[in-house]
Amino acid sequence: MLAVSFTVPLLGAMMLLDSPIDPQPLSFKEPPLLHGVLQPNTKLRQAERLFENQLIGPESITNIGDVMFTGTADGRIIKIENGEIETIARFGSGPCKTRDDEPTCGRPLGIRVGPNGTLFVADAYKGLFEVNPWTREVKLLLSSDIPIEGRKMSFVNDLTITRDGKKIYFTDSSSKWQRRDFLLLIMEATDDGRLLEYDTETKEVKVLLDHLRFPNGVQLSPEEDFVLVAETTMARIRRVYVSGLTKGGVDLFVENLPGFPDNIRPSSSGGYWVGMSTIRANPGFSMLDFLSERPYIKRMIFKLFSQETVMKFVPRYSLALELSSSGAFKRSLHDPDGQVATYISEAHEHDGHLYLGSFRSPFICRLSLQSL
Secondary structure, eight states: OHHHHHHHHHHHHHHHSOOSOOOOOOOOOOOOOSOGGGOOOOGGGGOEEESTTTSSOOOOEEEETTEEEEEOTTSEEEEEETTEEEEEEESOOSOOSSGGGHHHHOOEEEEEEOTTSOEEEEETTTEEEEEOTTTOOEEEEEETTSOBTTBOOSOEEEEEEOTTSSEEEEEEOOSSOOGGGHHHHHHHTOOOEEEEEEETTTOOEEEEEEEESSEEEEEEOTTSSEEEEEEGGGTEEEEEEOSSTTTTOEEEEEOSOSEEEEEEEEOTTSSEEEEEEEEOOSSSOOHHHHHHTOHHHHHHHHHHOOHHHHHTTSOOOEEEEEEOTTSOEEEEEEEGGGSSSOOOSEEEEETTEEEEEOTTOSSEEEEEGGGO
């Protein structure tokens, strides 16, 4: 009786609390069985950690020769040469200690090398930039403050650039949610993300695909006839044709992935590496799949708990997936429990090694592909 006297008022108070999200139900197929190519293994545990506790959240990685570049959670563009770490650019200012500092500090995410040896960077809050890594000149190409077709860009995420440097394809993950609230974006399953095209000569911006649920990593095909875009919330990758007879067409490159995809990068086999932000275990239990058809539970969770608290329940299971040029599962690299590679945002292949970046880790992992 005493328990009831406390429980009823508590439930009543919970009902009165506002939830920051208004999720709608989603429907997923049963996740693919982790058998065959997807069979769990410990191959990622062969990786070595580089620059541990010297980097904060190196999400995306690129190379010019043996010189490595990445962006970090404290708003810096980093050059790593001969084992030395050097800051070459910042897009924001002020303290960069918490996620609430991100809008002023900036948060560089996707990073690529252009045809002239400059870096092209997507900053979640500031927009698209070009950085000369040798002179350290920083050029703002497209500000996030500029509305595109009447809507603001709240979460600029990843980018891919044509070989001639004339076109940049990039994602704006949401018009509503910023990067610091990415978990709310996933849980609400907001469908206001877009794939856009920026013309570096005319400065024009076009929306190529709208109504995406957390568009994330992007990658041009080797022939540059289509762009792949990871739709994280939906555990799939869409394909948008940008040249040729099928220009403007859209289809599914791969659906029902064994995890929720983050960045996409080319593999030396002609396929693609996909970093999985978290897995959809089968056999096993996938919390996001379970909650997808239960929006009322999602609302209740965020009435009671902060994003930081909820993130503690995300399983530490790292997975990098290689897809063939047609989207078939080719091989998978695992680290159950994330003992060495804790979480993966991107798998970047360079010179026989796979470099693993993560927005949540204080290091980069390097794995020799020849040893697998």
